Amino acid sequence: xxxxxxxxxxxxxxxxxxxxxxxxxxxxxxxxxxxxxxxxxxxxxxxxxxxxxxxxxxxxxxxxxxxxxxxxxxxxxxxxxxxxxxxxxxxxxxxxxxxxxxxxxxxxxxxxxxxxxxxxxxxxxxxxxxxxxxxxxxxxxxxxxxxxxxxxxxxxxxxxxxxxxxxxxxxxxxxxxxxxxxxxxxxxxxxxxxxxxxxxxxxxxxxxxxxxxxxxxxxxxxxxxxxxxxxxxxxxxxxxxxxxxxxxxxxxxxxxxxxxxxxxxxxxxxx
Numbered sequence: 001x002x003x004x005x006x007x008x009x010x011x012x013x014x015x016x017x018x019x020x021x022x023x024x025x026x027x028x029x030x031x032x033x034x035x036x037x038x039x040x041x042x043x044x045x046x047x048x049x050x051x052x053x054x055x056x057x058x059x060x061x062x063x064x065x066x067x068x069x070x071x072x073x074x075x076x077x078x079x080x081x082x083x084x085x086x087x088x089x090x091x092x093x094x095x096x097x098x099x100x101x102x103x104x105x106x107x108x109x110x111x112x113x114x115x116x117x118x119x120x121x122x123x124x125x126x127x128x129x130x131x132x133x134x135x136x137x138x139x140x141x142x143x144x145x146x147x148x149x150x151x152x153x154x155x156x157x158x159x160x161x162x163x164x165x166x167x168x169x170x171x172x173x174x175x176x177x178x179x180x181x182x183x184x185x186x187x188x189x190x191x192x193x194x195x196x197x198x199x200x201x202x203x204x205x206x207x208x209x210x211x212x213x214x215x216x217x218x219x220x221x222x223x224x225x226x227x228x229x230x231x232x233x234x235x236x237x238x239x240x241x242x243x244x245x246x247x248x249x250x251x252x253x254x255x256x257x258x259x260x261x262x263x264x265x266x267x268x269x270x271x
Contacts, residue, residue, distance in 0.1 A: 004068040005090035005145050008040055009169075012210050012231055019222075020070070022214070022237035024048045028057030030238050035065035042214065042234040043071045045084070046095050052083060059088045059124075070145065072214075076102055078109045078119075085110065088124035091145030093172055093212075098154040100161035107167050110146050112137045115167065145169050147212060150200055151177035159200065163207040170210035173197055173230065175221075188221070194228060201229030217244050 011018055018039035023031050024047070031041055043058050044050075055071065062069035070091035073080045084092060094106050108116040123129075126136045147170035150159060162168070175188040175197065184190050201211045210232065213225045217236025225233060236244070 001139070003090065003143060004062075004066050005143055008068045008091075008145070008232075011039065017226060018232040020232070020234050021241060022072075022234050023058055024050075025238050026050065026054045026057075028054075028061040031058040031069070032061040032065060034238065035062060035067040038067065040068045040070055040091075040232070042093070043069055043089075044237070046072050046074045052087065055084065056087050056124075063088065068145070070147070076106050078105075081106070081109050082119060082121075085118070085144070086122055086124065090143070091147065091169075093147045093149065095149040095174065096152055096177070097148045097150075097162075098152050100158045100165065103148050103162050103165055103168065106148060107146060107165060110144055111141045111167060115141050147172050147210075149174050149177075149214075151181060153181045156181060156196070156200075159203060163204055163209050168209060170212050170232075171200065171204050172212040172214060173200060173225075174214055175225075189224075194224070197225070197230070198228040205229060205231075217241050 008018060020038045020040035020042050021034050022042040022044045023034065024044050031043070034041060041058070041062050043055065045055065059069055068090050070093055071084050071089040072093040072095060073084055076094050076097060081092060081094070092110065097103050097106065109118055110116060112118045112120065122136065122140065125140060131139075146168060148162070148168065149172045150156065150162075151174040155162065163171070175193065176186065178196065179185055179188050179190065179193045182192055182196060184193065187193060204211045211230050212232040212234070213230045214234040215221055215225065215236075217240045219235075222233050222235050
């Protein structure tokens with residue numbers, strides 16, 4: 001069965017850039033409305049209070065529109081990964097991994113035996129039990145898109161070992177947290193940060209591992225990431241895109257005016 005995540009992988013293998021947006025609001029109409037404008041949706045549960053019902057709504061909307069949904073979970077614990085996979089996520093992004101041992105555990109928790117140790121209870125992805133186990137398990141082990149974020153000192157130190165682990169589809173660069181790991185939080189354009197991103201991307205691509213990145217709604221920074229070897233980009237989120245568009249429209253309709261001179265005026269409070 002050819003799926004939305006297969007189409008995503010095909011684009012990356014063909015050298016095409018994939019652009020997505022993060023979903024942070026609860027209403028599943030957010031995912032549905034963005035779907036036709038992106039190559040994938042990045043549903044963020046790391047920095048939101050999204051509950052399981054909300055996540056299911058976004059995943060349903062993504063499936064209905066035929067767009068792949070990658071869910072960034074809050075951490076690497078099996079208890080955070082398993083319910084997301086059983087809700088039907090086609091891809092998972094695990095943040096803040098701290099070394100190869102942790103990534104190995106993530107990969108095992110994402111795959112069924114004999115490849116891994118994922119517990120069996122695939123309500124949604126098995127079409128509510130209609131797929132036989134013998135048919136479903138190989139499909140799940142092959143199709144799930146597994147990515148981890150390289151954004152801690154430990155992950156940087158063990159990058160080569162992480163990239164050598166079988167079944168890892170992609171690494172993802174978080175420029176802000178990566179800048180923090182390098183001792184310069186927020187300086188995402190610093191030459192040291194940019195050169196580190198370039199080294200990470202080159203090592204990953206040499207191993208056949210895809211390279212993604214997450215960022216705000218900046219076309220300029222996205223182009224910088226592409227020039228450094230990044231292949232797929234989460235560029236902005238629902239609220240960031242909304243605010244950016246509203247601010248631009250207002251400025252275009254009512255350009256800011258120079259403030260009136262205040263010299264010699266008496267303050268209204270009389271002070």
